[in-house]
Amino acid sequence: MRIMHLAEALVFGGLETQLLSLCQDFKRMGHHPYVFARLMSSEFLAQFKELGIEYMVDGTPGERLPEYIREQDIQVLHGHPVVIPLAAALGEQLHIPVVATYHGFFGWNLKTHGSIHKLICISQEVYDKVAMADPGVVNKLMVIQNGIDIERFKPFHKPGNGNKVLFIGRMDQDKRYSLKIIFETIKALPGIELLVAGSGPYLDQLRAEAPPGVRWLGYVSDMPAAINQADVAIGTGRGVREAMACGVPAIALDACGYDGLVTPETVKFLEYQNFMGRSGRPLNPENVLEDMKKILYDPEYRVTIGQWSRKYAKDNYDATSAALKHLLVYNELINPIR
Incomplete structure (x- = not known):
């Protein structure tokens, strides 16, 4: 699958690290992740290059972004705050299914819910709050907790001195x-x-x-x-x-x-x-x-x-399990059961 994640800025934080982890797992599983961001730190640029993940960084992309999406034959768009409205608009323009993730209580845009096909919440609390704010979107909601690469994040230290x-x-x-x-x-x-x-x-x-x-x-x-x-x-x-x-x-x-x-x-x-x-x-x-x-x-x-x-x-919190849940969502949108 060819998946594009869209984010506002990738600098340092949980959202950014989660997006990087997902792309790494998608690529390892044989899929083709792409990333668009209006701003990206040099550290994240270096990591995407090292992993061989294609990206586009442009503060004012205009028509360059839909052209790039067409050129790369992107099959699903995945928006993150605060560019979920952009992902929704591109999905309608290009007739591509759109997934969005709410990482907390920021970046919500209830007006876009009609254009989003699946809305992922990173916690049950976020799910419950979104459902209260927009009951009509419940059938699109699901919880996927953030995953951690448990083979990379593992103990390799001796017990410390408590200091x-x-x-x-x-x-x-x-x-x-x-x-x-x-x-x-x-x-x-x-x-x-x-x-x-x-x-x-x-x-x-x-x-x-x-x-x-x-x-x-x-x-x-x-x-x-x-x-x-x-x-x-x-x-x-x-x-x-x-x-x-x-x-x-x-x-x-x-x-x-x-x-x-x-x-x-x-x-x-x-x-x-x-x-x-x-x-x-x-x-x-x-x-x-x-x-x-x-x-x-x-x-x-x-x-x-x-x-x-x-x-x-x-x-x-196994990251592979979280990535597979995302891929299942994408596949159901790209290849809907009729």
Whole structure:
């Protein structure tokens, strides 16, 4: 199959990494993924080139984009926020089926739902909210959770000393608030080193606000290696799943709130909203400190949670399974049963 993903900007974040992972799996399975973006970072350009995935980057494509789609004989368009309206319009113009993915509560466009053939939600919470906002689209909705390459994201570290914490995230306004809370927490944990993986517009400002000793990793192409340095990883959404796949205990949070440690008791509740900090607990240094001490100061508990996390990720977040679900959707649209 010849599939084109359309995105606004591919820089650093869960959406971008998920799109790259899907394209990699599609190509490995013998299909032909293409990517259009109005903006793409040099890091993502390099990865698409290395993987041999064809792409088009154009801020104002005009008629060049439909011409390119015709030339490449694209069979299905897959839109991501905020270019879902563009994907829907191209689908109508070129008579190509359109799939869209809602990665959260941003980039929704209810007016396009009539032109979209399948609408994928990355969590049950997103599904439920979309169904409430537009009940007429329920027959087009489905949930496909983000998948993780469990052969790449896997444990390859010896148990640590309980002194390294990794924060994963795009350096934007939301993560700035979250990181400032982490900074306050680290001050109360002598001997603990904080590593920060990610880039973005607030990186320089956060560096200036950070306490001494924070290690800034910037954009990380080898995220499994970064995660395997840590005794606990802090993140949102995909970052939490990647840490779990590496067998590293994970703490989920975002600017809107605090989910806490992902454990057998909390995982289903937190997974419902994709580990996005919407569990109802406030994000403050006291809550974070309580969980940090629990996981960092108890080596046996840390190993137990790490081993459980790896098994759960293998059983539930396999990227190949997620890619196959996408391919099934595409095939049903390209070759409908009559």
